Amino acid sequence: MKFSAEVEVKGHLIDSMILTKIFDVVMDMGGEFEVLEMQVGKKKKDPSYAKLQIQGKTKDHLEKLLEQVYRAGAISTIGKAVVLKAAPKDRVMPDNFYSTTNNATQIFLGGKWIDVENTMMDKCILVKGGKAMCIPIRDVKKGDKIVVGETGVKITPPERPRDGANVFEFMGSSSSSERPTQHIAKKVAQDIFKTKKAGGKIIIVGGPAIVHTGAADSVAELIRMGYVDGLLAGNALAVHDVEYATLGTSLGMNVHDGSLAVKGHRNHMEAINSVFKSGSIANMVKTKKLTRGIMYECVKRKIPFVLAGSIRDDGPLPDVITDMAVAQKKYKEVLKGAKMVIMISTMLHSIATGNMLPANVKVVVVDINQPTVTKLMDRGTWQALGIVSDVGAFLPLVAQELKHLKH
The missing domain is CATH 3.40.50.10690 (putative lor/sdh protein like domains)
Structure with a gap:
């Protein structure tokens, strides 16, 4: 497919509705998906795994699809490093900055996934000294390395507890x-x-x-x-x-x-x-x-x-x-x-x-x-x-x- 990309998602995909949310967002945005590989956990504590091919009508359409799919918990099958850009001046984030959610977030840096600290919604991600943290725009300083785009960012949506519903x-x-x-x-x-x-x-x-x-x-x-x-x-x-x-x-x-x-x-x-x-x-x-x-x-x-x-x-x-x-x-x-x-x-x-x-x-x-x-x-x-x-x-x-x- 000319405008397609492979993604994968792991975790308790079925009972936590994570896979359903990914399918929904692709269909709602007029895209296509194909399940290339699927492994369903056999017991309640066993995670599931799925590899999907996401298809868009144009390159721009595909990028928009992937942006939403990544935010639902999927990641690219190709381990791509997070993209960083310097803040042009104090209290100004670089163009295409990554806007955070309140879900647990990791970035792919130096060949490994690292946790983003101080997780909050509607912030940006600062990378400094090998660490990543959410900060508000007013704390951004000129030259700060800020995450841009969705590449190399992994969201972990909350999952249904294994010990029964409260x-x-x-x-x-x-x-x-x-x-x-x-x-x-x-x-x-x-x-x-x-x-x-x-x-x-x-x-x-x-x-x-x-x-x-x-x-x-x-x-x-x-x-x-x-x-x-x-x-x-x-x-x-x-x-x-x-x-x-x-x-x-x-x-x-x-x-x-x-x-x-x-x-x-x-x-x-x-x-x-x-x-x-x-x-x-x-x-x-x-x-x-x-x-x-x-x-x-x-x-x-x-x-x-x-x-x-x-x-x-x-x-x-x-x-x-x-x-x-x-x-x-x-x-x-x-x-x-x-x-x-x-x-x-x-x-x-x-x-x-x-x-x-x-x-x-x-x-x-x-x-x-x-x-x-x-x-x-x-x-x-x-x-x-x-x-x-x-x-x-x-x-x-x-x-x-x-x-x-x-x-």
Whole structure:
């Protein structure tokens, strides 16, 4: 064939749908494929192997087909070295730079496959000192060797676990409001328990609806029980948590009965003022001005938290980082080594965090608004378990089940 190339793919191709995805992308793009060789694993732990011939209508069409096929997990049968080009200047990547996914990635360098460190989506790959790593465009320096094209790059898509399905595989990474909340909450609690028991790091990404819906006590309890290793949020979660802990309201509404407090409209500003009086959230805890709540538990148990600012913030609190580049770096530091991330009622912080995570990190996203859940997965965090539910009802169920498991 004039416009054809041979590729191969290894792994658990059948049950993980890897081969199906390759066939789908070729057919969707109007290409042709031929299976030249196929070896199917006979037992559940045995990998499979396939050699395929991919055919395009033109050279350009073939290259586009191969680009998508490589991203689905295939590699060229000819061991071609990765192509590197120098960055023309600071914060500028060379033309045709390779844009990363959140899947485990390797490059063929010096006659062998080496792992790309710090895997994240929508970054480039820097090669330096025999090592490869994902970096954002703002960290690119003039002369840096950056990977270009798809040649010599290998993606390893996540595979179905060999030890049976957990809640993540069972739910198929989709979102729906028509699922049994109590059952799902129990399953999520079991996954949190197992992750922590195995020494895994669990991070919460939260929005102010945690407080508005009355779930702040449950999140504080999760921190108190030792199930949270980091908190990522914005100004609003901290403000309303302090408001609730000191005044019993959230946005001026009494959390326990939903009634409007007298002069409640000023309560969140009163909370901000109280933190400024103390100088910081930590000082407020130290001087016993703050004695309960999510932020209180983080300070008392030395759980790192990062509050990233936005243009709509009141205050913001002295603890809020208003430089977005600095806030993003701090988020990454807290996320390093995370095994599970729970995203609760915050679209922008959830999407931002999802972009920083490799595909092997378990992600649970809970929001009463289905488009929020769907949008996160549509933007690349496809491994997320989407739960469309009121966090005020869902999180207490999770906390209750974890208390039961702990005892």
